[in-house]
Amino acid sequence: MNESNKEESVQKSAGKIYLVGFGPGSREHMTQRALDAISESDVVIGYSTYIQLVKDLLEGKQIVRKGMTEEIDRCIEAYEQAKQGKTVALVSSGDIGIYGMAGPTYEVLLQSGWTPQSDISVEVVPGTTALSACATLVGAPLTHDFCSISLSDLLTPWPTIARRLESAAKADFVLALYNPKSGRRTGQIVEAQKIILRYRDAKTPVAIVKSAYRRKQRIEHTTLDKMSECDIGMLSTVLIGNSTTFVQDGLMITPRGYANKYQNITGDLHEGEKAGHSLNMGLLSWHECILEYAKKHPEMSFPELATYFITTEAQIYSAWQMSAEPINNKSVMQAADTNGVELAIEHIMKTNNFTLIVYNHGVELRVNVQKSDIMVNKGVIRIKNEQMTMNIERHTIEQIWLVEDQSKQFVFTDFEGRTLFSVLT
Numbered sequence: 001m002n003e004s005n006k007e008e009s010v011q012k013s014a015g016k017i018y019l020v021g022f023g024p025g026s027r028e029h030m031t032q033r034a035l036d037a038i039s040e041s042d043v044v045i046g047y048s049t050y051i052q053l054v055k056d057l058l059e060g061k062q063i064v065r066k067g068m069t070e071e072i073d074r075c076i077e078a079y080e081q082a083k084q085g086k087t088v089a090l091v092s093s094g095d096i097g098i099y100g101m102a103g104p105t106y107e108v109l110l111q112s113g114w115t116p117q118s119d120i121s122v123e124v125v126p127g128t129t130a131l132s133a134c135a136t137l138v139g140a141p142l143t144h145d146f147c148s149i150s151l152s153d154l155l156t157p158w159p160t161i162a163r164r165l166e167s168a169a170k171a172d173f174v175l176a177l178y179n180p181k182s183g184r185r186t187g188q189i190v191e192a193q194k195i196i197l198r199y200r201d202a203k204t205p206v207a208i209v210k211s212a213y214r215r216k217q218r219i220e221h222t223t224l225d226k227m228s229e230c231d232i233g234m235l236s237t238v239l240i241g242n243s244t245t246f247v248q249d250g251l252m253i254t255p256r257g258y259a260n261k262y263q264n265i266t267g268d269l270h271e272g273e274k275a276g277h278s279l280n281m282g283l284l285s286w287h288e289c290i291l292e293y294a295k296k297h298p299e300m301s302f303p304e305l306a307t308y309f310i311t312t313e314a315q316i317y318s319a320w321q322m323s324a325e326p327i328n329n330k331s332v333m334q335a336a337d338t339n340g341v342e343l344a345i346e347h348i349m350k351t352n353n354f355t356l357i358v359y360n361h362g363v364e365l366r367v368n369v370q371k372s373d374i375m376v377n378k379g380v381i382r383i384k385n386e387q388m389t390m391n392i393e394r395h396t397i398e399q400i401w402l403v404e405d406q407s408k409q410f411v412f413t414d415f416e417g418r419t420l421f422s423v424l425t
């Protein structure tokens with residue numbers, strides 16, 4: 001065989017792997033590309049339930065059914081078959097790249113020495129994922145920012161899942177919970193509910209959709225406080241609203257935000273708003289909004305303003321320092337950015353006496369400190385006297401703000417803009 005014949009034979013024997021997401025389960029919600037990919041394939045590999053869902057498309061094809069725990073076997077099988085020159089479809093419900101087989105298949109291929117330049121080509125065929133399929137059945141709950149979190153701790157440690165739930169709940173994302181519950185995993189949804197309830201109203205709308213676009217489809221509307229008592233299983237997706245989501249006439253809707261700009265959505269613009277331009281509370285002018293509001297509410301403290309605007313104290317200080325004039329008899333200056341923090345600390349620590357104020361979740365501690373009480377050693381600022389010992393890891397200080405009213409206060413904030421402590425001179 002000469003070289004060009006050899007090349008031709010390698011080309012002919014090069015297989016192809018389609019990673020096919022076939023949507024929620026009904027034929028009408030499958031893409032044309034998914035249908036074509038299956039039709040072109042010699043071999044179709046999948047979890048037995050998935051094979052069952054597309055069985056009418058598989059006539060004349062070699063079918064490889066695998067169990068739920070045999071995910072990696074499915075990837076290996078796909079590669080082995082493709083190495084024999086076959087076209088293989090590895091099928092999965094929804095979108096195969098979302099909690100699906102696309103990631104593990106690429107991992108197995110790359111570990112076996114495959115590269116995208118290899119003879120075996122790989123194509124990922126997108127599909128409608130459960131969260132969008134389920135959303136369509138209950139209204140429009142995902143019209144604003146949302147977050148999908150899987151409650152399966154089979155491969156992800158629970159603390160990771162809990163941290164993600166906490167962050168998403170805190171940031172007011174609409175939540176889509178995949179893998180919420182199974183025969184063995186019954187406690188995760190209860191824990192998730194507890195975490196989310198710390199940040200969200202008990203009456204927040206929740207929709208539970210089981211087997212969307214399949215024969216046993218079931219939809220239940222409930223509220224966050226009742227969520228875990230509902231009928232939830234392996235084939236359910238749980239959609240939890242954000243602080244603006246409402247239910248009307250059986251439809252769960254998360255507003256897109258038009259009401260922020262227009263009266264009654266279709267009416268006139270609110271005063272000060274312009275069509276096609278960022279909101280008044282947009283990136284360029286939200287600091288001005290804070291100042292306007294603060295002027296109307298002189299009784300409010302910096303922490304109270306931060307709570308009202310759902311932001312950090314550092315953002316309130318940063319808005320304040322834009323004003324050339326004091327507001328409510330208070331002025332703010334950034335005493336140091338990250339680069340200047342060292343110099344500012346040195347300067348403050350030279351003060352003979354000051355009051356150290358430490359805040360922690362509503363608890364305030366005030367202690368008088370002398371210059372001689374302070375030591376700086378290996379990145380730690382230690383304040384030690386008869387009343388207390390406090391160690392401050394220098395790297396936690398991101399910015400320092402000079403806040404002046406009748407007194408002069410240096411406020412130390414961390415990288416998230418939260419106040420660590422203040423120094424009153």
Ligand SMILES: C[S@@+](CC[C@H](N)C(=O)[O-])C[C@H]1O[C@@H](n2cnc3c(N)ncnc32)[C@H](O)[C@@H]1O
Pocket residue numbers: 024025092093094095096097098099100128129130131134177178179180209210211212213214233234235236237238
């Ligand atoms: C391993 S994940 C697979 C997700 C899939 N790749 C997708 O994009 O939808 C399995 C989870 O998806 C959700 N799910 C999949 N199909 C569903 C359907 N037809 N109706 C409701 N939820 C579904 C459930 O939360 C289920 O526990």
